Amino acid sequence: xxxxxxxxxxxxxxxxxxxxxxxxxxxxxxxxxxxxxxxxxxxxxxxxxxxxxxxxxxxxxxxxxxxxxxxxxxxxxxxxxxxxxxxxxxxxxxxxxxxxxxxxxxxxxxxxxxxxxxxxxxxxxxxxxxxxxxxxxxxxxxxxxxxxxxxxxxxxxxxxxxxxxxxxxxxxxxxxxxxxxxxxxxxxxxxxxxxxxxxxxxxxxxxxxxxxxxxxxxxxxxxxxxxxxxxxxxxxxxxxxxxxxxxxxxxxxxxxxxxxxxxxxxxxxxxxxxxxxxxxxxxxxxxxxxx
Amino acid sequence: xxxxxxxxxxxxxxxxxxxxxxxxxxxxxxxxxxxxxxxxxxxxxxxxxxxxxxxxxxxxxxxxxxxxxxxxxxxxxxxxxxxxxxxxxxxxxxxxxxxxxxxxxxxxxxxxxxxxxxxxxxxxxxxxxxxxxxxxxxxxxxxxxxxxxxxxxxxxxxxxxxxxxxxxxxxxxxxxxxxxxxxxxxxxxxxxxxxxxxxxxxxxxxxxxxxxxxxxxxxxxxxxxxxxxxxxxxxxxxxxxxxxxxxxxxxxxxxxxxxxxxxxxxxxxxxxxxxxxxxxxxxxxxxxxxxxxxxxxxxxxxxxxxxxxxxxxxxxxxxxxxxxxxxxxxxxxxxxxxxxxxxxxxxxxxxxxxxxxxxxxxxxxxxxxxxxxxxxxxxxxxxxxxxxxxxxxxxxxxxxxxxxxxxxxxxxxx
Amino acid sequence: xxxxxxxxxxxxxxxxxxxxxxxxxxxxxxxxxxxxxxxxxxxxxxxxxxxxxxxxxxxxxxxxxxxxxxxxxxxxxxxxxxxxxxxxxxxxxxxxxxxxxxxxxxxxxxxxxxxxxxxxxxxxxxxxxxxxxxxxxxxxxxxxxxxxxxxxxxxxxxxxxxxxxxxxxxxxxxxxxxxxxxxxxxxxxxxxxxxxxxxxxxxxxxxxxxxxxxxxxxxxxxxxxxxxxxxxxxxxxxxxxxxxxxxxxxxxxxxxxxxxxxxxxxxxxxxxxxxxxxxxxxx
Numbered sequence: 001x002x003x004x005x006x007x008x009x010x011x012x013x014x015x016x017x018x019x020x021x022x023x024x025x026x027x028x029x030x031x032x033x034x035x036x037x038x039x040x041x042x043x044x045x046x047x048x049x050x051x052x053x054x055x056x057x058x059x060x061x062x063x064x065x066x067x068x069x070x071x072x073x074x075x076x077x078x079x080x081x082x083x084x085x086x087x088x089x090x091x092x093x094x095x096x097x098x099x100x101x102x103x104x105x106x107x108x109x110x111x112x113x114x115x116x117x118x119x120x121x122x123x124x125x126x127x128x129x130x131x132x133x134x135x136x137x138x139x140x141x142x143x144x145x146x147x148x149x150x151x152x153x154x155x156x157x158x159x160x161x162x163x164x165x166x167x168x169x170x171x172x173x174x175x176x177x178x179x180x181x182x183x184x185x186x187x188x189x190x191x192x193x194x195x196x197x198x199x200x201x202x203x204x205x206x207x208x209x210x211x212x213x214x215x216x217x218x219x220x221x222x223x224x225x226x227x228x229x230x231x232x233x234x235x236x237x238x239x240x241x242x243x244x245x246x247x248x249x250x251x252x253x254x255x256x257x258x259x260x261x262x263x264x265x266x267x268x269x270x271x272x273x274x275x276x277x278x279x280x281x282x283x284x285x286x287x288x289x290x291x
Numbered sequence: 292x293x294x295x296x297x298x299x300x301x302x303x304x305x306x307x308x309x310x311x312x313x314x315x316x317x318x319x320x321x322x323x324x325x326x327x328x329x330x331x332x333x334x335x336x337x338x339x340x341x342x343x344x345x346x347x348x349x350x351x352x353x354x355x356x357x358x359x360x361x362x363x364x365x366x367x368x369x370x371x372x373x374x375x376x377x378x379x380x381x382x383x384x385x386x387x388x389x390x391x392x393x394x395x396x397x398x399x400x401x402x403x404x405x406x407x408x409x410x411x412x413x414x415x416x417x418x419x420x421x422x423x424x425x426x427x428x429x430x431x432x433x434x435x436x437x438x439x440x441x442x443x444x445x446x447x448x449x450x451x452x453x454x455x456x457x458x459x460x461x462x463x464x465x466x467x468x469x470x471x472x473x474x475x476x477x478x479x480x481x482x483x484x485x486x487x488x489x490x491x492x493x494x495x496x497x498x499x500x501x502x503x504x505x506x507x508x509x510x511x512x513x514x515x516x517x518x519x520x521x522x523x524x525x526x527x528x529x530x531x532x533x534x535x536x537x538x539x540x541x542x543x544x545x546x547x548x549x550x551x552x553x554x555x556x557x558x559x560x561x562x563x564x565x566x567x568x569x570x571x572x573x574x575x576x577x578x579x580x581x582x583x584x585x586x587x588x589x590x591x592x593x594x595x596x597x598x599x600x601x602x603x604x605x606x607x608x609x610x611x612x613x614x615x616x617x618x619x620x621x622x623x624x625x626x627x628x629x630x631x632x633x634x635x636x637x638x639x640x641x642x643x644x645x646x647x648x649x650x651x652x653x654x655x656x657x658x659x660x661x662x663x664x665x666x667x668x669x670x671x672x673x674x675x676x677x678x679x680x681x682x683x684x685x686x687x688x689x690x691x692x693x694x695x696x697x698x699x700x701x702x703x704x705x
Numbered sequence: 706x707x708x709x710x711x712x713x714x715x716x717x718x719x720x721x722x723x724x725x726x727x728x729x730x731x732x733x734x735x736x737x738x739x740x741x742x743x744x745x746x747x748x749x750x751x752x753x754x755x756x757x758x759x760x761x762x763x764x765x766x767x768x769x770x771x772x773x774x775x776x777x778x779x780x781x782x783x784x785x786x787x788x789x790x791x792x793x794x795x796x797x798x799x800x801x802x803x804x805x806x807x808x809x810x811x812x813x814x815x816x817x818x819x820x821x822x823x824x825x826x827x828x829x830x831x832x833x834x835x836x837x838x839x840x841x842x843x844x845x846x847x848x849x850x851x852x853x854x855x856x857x858x859x860x861x862x863x864x865x866x867x868x869x870x871x872x873x874x875x876x877x878x879x880x881x882x883x884x885x886x887x888x889x890x891x892x893x894x895x896x897x898x899x900x901x902x903x904x905x906x907x908x909x910x911x912x913x914x915x916x917x918x919x920x921x922x923x924x925x926x927x928x929x930x931x932x933x934x935x936x937x938x939x940x941x942x943x944x945x946x947x948x949x950x951x952x953x954x955x956x957x958x959x960x961x962x963x964x965x966x967x968x969x970x971x972x973x974x975x976x977x978x979x980x981x982x983x984x985x986x987x988x
Contacts, residue, residue, distance in 0.1 A: 003814040004879055011892045012815040015805035019862050020821065022802070026840060026859045027828045033839035044367035045388040062701070093730055100730045106976060107737040113972045113979065115921030117939040118965045121946065122744050125954050128759075130543055133743060136759045150540070152687075165737075173980055226832045229923040233943055240682050247834040254838055255360045255928065257675060267835045274830050318932065325953070350932045351778075353944055365931055368845030372931075 031271070038265035043258045055265035065269060067241060068249045072225060075160045075245065079224035080217055082164030087171020087216055088209075094172065095179050105176075109169035116166070120233030123162045124149070152242035155235055159243050162234070163227055171216045178212030179205070218281055225274055246270040310339040314346035317597075317604045318372035321349060322358035322589075326562055327429070330624035338611045345604040347374070355589070366390045371594040373601035374608065376428045378589050379414055384667040385592070386424050392593040395423040397606030403613050404631045408657045414586055415665045425590035426609055429627040431556045432584045432656050433487050435577075436563055439570040441473075441551045449574035453491070453516060456577050460526035463551040474528035476520060477550035479537040480685045482673050483587055484554055487576055488513030490583025490661050497664035503672060503702040505695055512579075514684050514691035521685055529686055556587060557653035560626030564649065573649035575656045582659040588627060628653050672702045741965075748772065748959035755954050771955035772963075778945060778956070781963060784938040791856045791937060792920035796912045799863040803911065804904075805896045807870030812882060822871075828864045837928050844929075855929045856937070860919060866911040873907040874900075906981065913979050917968060938964055 006012055038055055042048035059065040094104045111119065126134045129147030138148070148158045182205065190200045206213075228247045231237060237244035237252060244252070250270065253263035323331055328351070335347050352358035355378055365371040366385075377385065385391050394400075400410075400423050409427040412419030437449055441463060450456040460475030478484050489496060494509025506513065520527035528550050542559055544550040546567050554576065564571050576584055591612075593605050611617060618634035621627065623643065629635050635654070638644060644651045663669065680694040743762065747755060748771050750764040775781075809815070810822050836859070844855050877900075885899050901908060923939040930936045942960040945953075972979060 001814050001818070003812055003818075004882060006809075006813045006815055007886060007892050012809045012813055012818075015809035015813075015892075015896070016821055019802050019806040019825065019867065022858070022862045023824065023828060025843075026836065026862070027831050029843075030836040030839040031831060034835060037839075043388075045363065045385075045390055058704070090733065093733060100727060100734070104730050104734045105980075107734050109976075109980065110741075110969055110972055111737050113917055114965045114968050115923065115939045117921070117923045117943050118961055118968075121943070121957055121961045122740055124946075125747070125958060126740060126743070128954070129540075130547065131756045131759050131954050133759045169737075222829070226834075228832075228834060229939075232923075232927075233946070240686055241679065247832055250834045251924075254834075255364065256356055257671065258360070258363050259675075260838060263838075271831065271835060278830065320931075348932075351944060352931075361931060364841065364928075365850075368841065368850055370845060370850050370931065 034264040034267050036264075037260050038262075038268050040261045042260040044260060045258070048261075051261065055262045056269070059262060059265055059269070064249065065266065068244055068246045068266070068270075069273065071156060071242065071244055072246045075156055075163070075227070075243075076221055076224040078157065078160035079163045079167075079227075080220050082161065083167055083171045083216055083220040084213060086164060086168045088175050088213075090168060090172040091175030091179055095176055105172070108172055111166050112169035116227075116229035117233055119162060119166045120230040123158075123165075124234045127158060149235055150239055152240045155239055155243050159227070159230060159234065160224075162230055163224055166230075167220055167223060171220065174212050174216050175209065178209045182208050214282070218278060221277065221281060222274070225270075225277075246273075310336075311346045311348075314344055315600060315604050316346045316348055317374060317601050317608075318348045318350050319605075319608075320352050320358060320362060320372045320375040322352055322355050322376070324351075324354075327558070327625045330621060333624070334612060334617060334621060337617065338608055341611060342607070345607055347608055366594055366596065369596045371596055373597045374591065374593055374605040376589040376591050377425075378670075379586060379663060380673055381670040382411075382425050382590060382592075383415065383663075383665045384670055386421065387667040390595055391424045392595045392597065392602055393422045393424065394426060394593065394606065394609075397593075397603060398423075398426075398610060404633050405613075406628070406630055406632055406635070406657070408660050408662075409586070409628065409630050411590075414590075414662055416662050417665050418662065425592050426613065427630040428589050428591045428612075429558065429621070429625065430586060430588040430630055431558045431627055432586055432653050432660055433484055433554050433576060434557050434560075434652050434656065435574045436545060436553050436555065436559075437572045437574060438545070438548065438551045438567075439572045441548075441569075442572070449572070450577045452577050453579045457520065457524065457526075460520060460552065461524055464524075464526040466525075473548065474544075474550045475526040476552050477528045477541050477544050478517075478554040479541050480517070480529060480682055481537065482678050482681060483585055485510075485513050485517075485677075485681055486585040486661075487554075487583065488516060488579075490585065491576070491579045491581060493580040497666050497669065501664075501666070503666075503668075503699065505677065505699055505702065510695050511691045514681065514695070517685045518688070518691065522688060558588065558625065558627055560649060560653075561624070562626070564626075571649065573652040575652055575659075582656075583661050584656055584659055586660050586663070622650075626650065628657065668702075668705050671705050672698075676701045676705060744958050744965075745962055748955055748962050750955050752953055752955050768955075771953075771959035774953070774956045775945060775959040775963065779941045779960070780933055781938075781941075783933055784936060784941040785967070787853075787935050788920050788937040788939075790853060791922075791926075791935075792916045794853065794857040795860045795919045796915040798857065798861045799866050799915050800908060800912060802861055803863055803866040803870050804900065804908075806867050807874055808896050808900065810867065811871040811874035812877075812879070825862070825864050825867050828862070833924050837925070841928065850929065851931045851935055853935055856926060856935060859925070863911065863915060866915060869911055870904065870907055873904050877903060909978055910981060913975060917971070917979070920968060938967075 037048075039050060039052055040048040041051045041055070090104070090108055094101045094108075126132050127148045129135050129150060135147065148154045186204060186208070187200060190204050225245070226247055227245060228251065231243055231245055231248045232251075235243045237248050246266070247270070250263050250267045253259045253266060257263075319335070321328070321331060332349065335349055338345075338347060350372070352361050358375075359377055359381060362371065362375050362377065371390075403426070405427060407413045409430045410418075411421075411423060411425050411427075414427070435449060442448065442459075445462060447459050447462065450459050456476065463473070463475035465473040486496060489506035489509050492506070492509035492512045494506030494513075495504065496506055496510075497503050504510075517527070521529050528544060538555060541550070541553050541555055542563065545553045545563065548569070557573070560573060575582070591609055593602050597605070612621070613631055615631065615633035615637055618629050618631045619637045619641075622629035622634060622638065629638060638650075666672075676698045680689070680698050683689040684691050684694045746762055746764060749767050749769070751768050751770065754765060806825070810818060810825075840859055841850065844850050849855050881899070881903070882895060885895050890899065920937075921939060922937070923943065926935075926937040926940045927943075930940065933941075942957075942964040945957050945960040
């Protein structure tokens with residue numbers, strides 16, 4: 001084990017105690033309570049009733065678990081793909097000197113800095129079927145039903161794209177960092193070998209960007225799984241539950257329906273799914289790296 | 292920036308009106324926006340001018356559902372305000388959960404002169420057999436709104452039966468190729484309107500035994516009527532969205548002339564009349580085998596956990612709000628039904644109904660209003676089990692009988 | 706002669722490429738800039754104007770009525786103050802806790818170090834929606850609901866902050882610390898006196914990141930606050946989206962401008978530091 005010997009045996013303790021204590025109270029305790037609550041039927045106002053695994057069973061039976069999972073994964077796929085491709089494209093475009101490029105970097109990143117509420121309200125209005133500019137444009141292009149947020153098929157896509165729009169700036173900055181850390185000499189060597197620009201990109205740049213790609217993929221996955229604010233502000237989980245992400249479903253069940261038991265069950269399942277997915281993703285990238 | 296925020300904060304920190312000093316302060320959590328919120332604010336200001344002891348602090352909590360959620364969580368944490376209001380469907384649940392204060396400890400129910408159909412006794416079957424827990428605040432029934440211009444030019448009058456509704460909707464629908472620039476009929480796919488259709492078909496949602504039959508055959512007919520209008524006749528515009536988004540969409544469609552005839556709450560009467568660029572005519576809902584409408588809107592309540600001082604202050608406010616003039620002003624300003632007989636008299640004396648015949652519609656429809664069953668589970672059945680299935684049936688074309696059968700099965704477990 | 710023609714053609718092609726590149730950059734920039742411009746311009750219109758011509762950019766006349774309504778509907782100063790206090794409190798508290806933790810995890814040897822580190826990082830996977838009801842009940846029992854504590858304490862630990870500071874410390878040579886120890890400095894003094902000046906960029910990064918994130922937070926105030934005393938700005942502005950009687954877009958956008966402006970202002974001044982903060986978190 002690397003590192004210095006502590007001056008006193010108690011040093012690591014006082015240095016970590018407040019952090020670990022607060023973690024215990026505000027992260028692990030709630031997790032355990034959620035696990036326990038998932039075995040009860042409880043509405044906060046009347047005494048809880050033990051129901052064992054019934055909550056899990058009913059979640060499976062009425063299909064809502066599957067529905068939330070499907071919606072969440074669906075939106076995540078679009079978000080991760082969008083963040084990776086758009087972020088990379090933006091980084092390549094903005095990775096040059098000049099005022100315009102600086103403007104590009106600034107304006108794209110500013111969308112990342114403002115709140116989700118801000119972005120959500122903005123696009124809620126722009127996509128509004130009546131007063132929204134985007135809808136008006138779509139109608140001009142011949143779309144008869146331009147209410148993007150009011151159709152169960154287009155609403156989740158719209159949400160995913162809004163998320164991508166917001167986090168593209170973050171991805172761009174990460175990729176910029178990655179691009180700028182590739183030494184010029186590598187490109188020169190490849191050029192000397194007679195590689196075309198495209199070839200250089202595919203076989204030199206991309207592999208060297210692998211850590212950045214992995215990072216953006218992981219963080220945008222986690223982000224899309226937790227995109228509560230934008231759903232709450234824009235669609236409240238609708239229409240017909242087509243944008244009800246896992247986190248939104250937990251909130252709705254818990255806060256609006258006051259079904260603590262079922263909500264906790266759903267939350268526990270969601271937690272494990274997230275752990276699994278994150279683990280899978282990291283494993284996949286590590287494998288690719290090794291290859 | 293901290294300095295600026297502090298400066299702004301300090302200046303915004305003391306927005307206490309001149310009324311607040313020296314008075315007992317209670318919080319009123321409310322869930323109105325727009326015009327109705329302004330009317331409420333005026334009412335509260337009038338209360339402050341009329342007495343010196345109590346200050347009511349209005350706290351906005353979002354829409355009905357968000358506000359209800361906040362209230363229930365606050366009740367559980369014993370951090371609830373002194374006064375709030377909730378939709379009728381959730382009242383039995385709250386009473387049975389033993390979180391509401393008895394209002395008859397503070398007020399003499401007989402002295403309030405409430406319209407019987409709107410009081411607790413009239414709003415629920417067996418509502419008068421328990422203590423008094425709620426008082427009517429803004430009560431409404433669904434009514435039909437018609438674009439008088441469009442109907443007039445087609446020489447049609449408001450439909451009085453389902454068949455007439457179907458005919459008129461078809462006649463008023465304009466299609467051009469695949470697009471539909473104007474629909475004849477629009478209605479939020481919401482369980483409230485479904486309940487109306489069930490009643491009109493002669494069904495009952497909950498039997499006397501407590502069994503949740505969801506209207507039986509009448510329940511299915513109600514859904515199928517909608518399905519027919521939406522999918523086969525294509526004369527009804529289905530507004531997607533959830534909860535109050537759908538209602539808002541219906542209003543906007545009506546105002547923009549995209550729909551000729553809509554069903555929505557009498558609560559929007561003032562808003563629609565004032566905003567429409569055409570004359571708006573209100574009409575009662577049609578019948579199938581009989582006339583029937585559910586009641587809606589919210590009721591005042593006082594949480595049991597509020598300290599006695601707060602409860603007394605809240606009751607004082609309620610007494611004021613239910614006074615003749617105030618109840619009349621509230622109905623006038625918003626379009627909700629006046630809740631006391633005195634207020635109705637006042638409005639009649641003022642000649643208000645002659646000038647605004649639309650306001651009379653909801654009032655007259657009260658004779659067909661159906662009280663809710665006293666069912667603590669109804670609220671959850673409505674929201675969790677039934678509403679999604681109504682949407683699935685009408686918006687996504689699922690089979691009505693199947694959906695209701697499934698709903699009945701799940702309702703037992705709720 | 707043919708050679709000159711080729712030269713000219715090459716120059717033309719290069720220019721065309723350059724122009725289209727610039728055009729591409731401009732188009733991309735507009736994709737992000739235009740929505741915001743639209744938002745600001747919409748807040749200066751009247752509602753009938755917006756509904757009648759949604760694609761028209763500029764208002765006929767500059768109308769400030771929307772701002773008046775927005776300010777009448779919410780105590781802006783109060784919300785700004787609450788947001789600032791909350792975000793500041795969280796960011797500072799996080800630094801206070803993360804610094805010693807990062808030092809222990811990055812510089813000291815002890816049993817259970819990997820476990821502690823793993824536990825801290827694992828919390829990144831636990832979203833707020835999972836945690837809030839038990840925490841709410843706990844705080845309710847302590848009578849702390851609807852207070853600043855309810856908004857600040859649950860976020861006092863920053864997994865990301867601890868991670869970043871640890872990274873920075875790993876690249877700090879051990880000799881500095883050994884020298885300080887030889888000089889007789891206590892570990893406490895090392896952590897809170899010696900290290901901060903050496904870690905300024907990382908500290909600033911963590912602070913900025915955290916401040917902005919929590920200033921923008923919507924969910925936690927949504928479920929933890931019940932009235933305007935501690936309500937924060939994002940929540941206050943979201944409430945402008947009142948349902949039922951027709952969305953008043955100009956007011957909502959006015960509120961949105963008021964919500965975005967402070968953060969964009971901070972961004973304008975601290976752009977470089979913020980960008981560095983994000984870049985630092987990736988290595």
